[in-house]
Every structure is written in structure tokens, then in C-alpha cells.
Amino acid sequence: MIDLHTTATANGYKASIMLEETGLPYRAIDYDLVKGDNFKPDYVAITPVARMPAIVDHDAAGGAPVSVYGTAAILFYLGEKTGRLFPADPAVRAKVYEWVGVVSSDVGPAYSGQFAFNVIAPEKLPWALQFYDRLCTRMVGTLEARLGQSRYLAGGEYTIADVIAYPVAAVSMKRFPGHLDGHPNLARWAAEVGARPAVQRGMKVPH
Ligand SMILES: N[C@@H](CCC(=O)N[C@@H](CS)C(=O)NCC(=O)O)C(=O)O
Structure with a gap:
């Protein structure tokens, strides 16, 4: 059994979709960030930065439970554990690493910043709003261009890279008026990935 925090x-x-795609048994434990649940000592003990999500694999290869924090690390770990959505061909795997990296360290932080300055900030700072709106527009363009070249982010196969990117397209990009309008390749990909039963189940966890 795997615990998904x-x-x-x-x-x-991103983590719940991957667990649904692998078919591994898991139970989801829901945290309330507003209440600061992520700073509780039991959770801090399994994560280096007290952020969500994390998993604890009680059926890990070595026998002892293994904890893994962070979306990219969780997806790689589960991909290696099951052989699912993580192609062995080194050339394809290099593209999986590349696009997981782009989503984790370029696209994700752009939308986090956009959310912080547009939604959380008590004062709306025009320079910051424009900076993050432009950065997000650039990131949408990056994904649109890539998906104009290949069916999925890492190439012709649905992989971990698509799992990590889909919730950004379905949740974060929705904050912009028109959502995916004007991005036909991204919209085509999002419709295809979003139709997968495992993705639909994962998007309902924890609610
Ligand atoms: N790089 C991390 C980012 C995780 C992250 O930003 N988690 C947010 C929730 S979406 C969080 O736990 N925020 C609470 C906090 O920072 O105190 C990942 O990809 O998993």
C-alpha cells in the first residue's frame, strides 16, 4: 500500500493521476494548507520542505518504507517501480527528463508566481502582474509549439511528462481568459489526455 499525502x-x-495510471493500491490523505497541516511534525518528518505532495511506499523493494516528496520525484519513482509511462529507450527517456524538467522548473513556477501575485497578494503590483502574465503566455506557447511537433510531450508515446503537465493545463491555465483558445495543439492534447479514465479518477483525488 502507498500513502499519498x-x-x-x-x-x-499530478501524483494521484500517476497512481491511478499505475494501478498500484494507495490511500489518499487530504491536507488543509490553509490550516498549515503541511507543517505538522509527522508530515515534516517525510518531506524536506514541508510541501505537498509526498508518498510513502510501504511495499518498497528493499522492505523498509520509502518516502518521496515532490511531483517529479514521485512520478519517476513510480515509473521505475512499475515500468509504466517511463520508456526504457535512452533517447525517449532523455525527452521524458527534458519535458518533466520544463514543466517542473519552467512552467510550474511561472504559474505559481502568477497565482501568488494575481490571487494571494494583498496589493496588486502592475509590474509583477505583467511579468508573470507574460511568462505564462510564453510557457503556453512553448507547450503549444512542442505539441505541434509531436503527439505527446516526449514524442509519440504518452509518458510521465504528460502526466505532470496535464493538471497545469486543466487547472492553472484555466485562470486565463479563453483558457486554451488559440492553442489548438495544446487543446487537442489536453482533450486526449483528459479523456483517459485514470486521469479523470486522479483529478478527483482528494476531491
Ligand atoms: N516543486 C514541488 C512544488 C510543491 C508545491 O508548491 N506544493 C504546494 C501545494 S501545490 C505547497 O505545498 N504549498 C504549501 C507551502 O509552500 O507551504 C512539486 O513539484 O511537487
Whole structure:
């Protein structure tokens, strides 16, 4: 059994979609970030930065439970454990690493910043709003261009890279007027990935 410590955000859905795709047995434990649940000592003990999501694998290869924090690490770990959505061909795997990296360290932080300045900030700072809106527009364009070249992010196969990107398209990008309008390749990909039963189940965890 795997424990999924999660919350109903784009990052949480990345982990739950991957668990649904693998078919591994798991139970979701829902955290309330507003109440600061992520700073409780039991959770801090399994994560380096007290952020969500994390998993604890009680059926790990070595026998002892293994904890893994962070969406990219969780997806790689589960991909290696099951052989699912993580192609062995080194050339394809290199593209999986590349696009998981782009989503984790380029696209994700752009939308986190956009959310912070547009939604959380008590004062709306025009420079910051424009900076993050432009950065997000650039990131949408990056994904649109890539999906104009290949069916999925890492190439012709549905992989971990698509799992990590889908909740960004379905949740974070929705904050922009028109959502995916004007991005036909991204919209085509999002419709295809979003139709997968495992993705639909994962997007409902924890709620
Ligand atoms: N790089 C991390 C980002 C995780 C993250 O930002 N988690 C947010 C929820 S979506 C969080 O736990 N925020 C609470 C906090 O920072 O205190 C990942 O990809 O998993």
C-alpha cells in the first residue's frame, strides 16, 4: 500500500493521476494548507520542505518504507517501480527528463508566481502582474509549439511528462481568459489526455 499525502491542487493531481495510471493500491490523505497541516511534525518528518505532495511506499523493494516528496520525484519513482509511462529507450527517456524538467522548473513556477501575485497578494503590483502574465503566455506557447511537433510531450508515446503537465493545463491555465483558445495543439492534447479514465479518477483525488 502507498500513502499519498496530498491536497486538491494541480501538484496534488499530478501524483494521484500517476497512481491511478499505475494501478498500484494507495490511500489518499487530504491536507488543509490553509490550516498549515503541511507543517505538522509527522508530515515534516517525510518531506524536506514541508510541501505537498509526498508518498510513502510501504511495499518498497528493499522492505523498509520509502518516502518521496515532490511531483517529479514521485512520478519517476513510480515509473521505475512499475515500468509504466517511463520508456526504457535512452533517447525517449532523455525527452521524458527534458519535458518533466520544463514543466517542473519552467512552467510550474511561472504559474505559481502568477497565482501568488494575481490571487494571494494583498496589493496588486502592475509590474509583477505583467511579468508573470507574460511568462505564462510564453510557457503556453512553448507547450503549444512542442505539441505541434509531436503527439505527446516526449514524442509519440504518452509518458510521465504528460502526466505532470496535464493538471497545469486543466487547472492553472484555466485562470486565463479563453483558457486554451488559440492553442489548438495544446487543446487537442489536453482533450486526449483528459479523456483517459485514470486521469479523470486522479483529478478527483482528494476531491
Ligand atoms: N516543486 C514541488 C512544488 C510543491 C508545491 O508548491 N506544493 C504546494 C501545494 S501545490 C505547497 O505545498 N504549498 C504549501 C507551502 O509552500 O507551504 C512539486 O513539484 O511537487
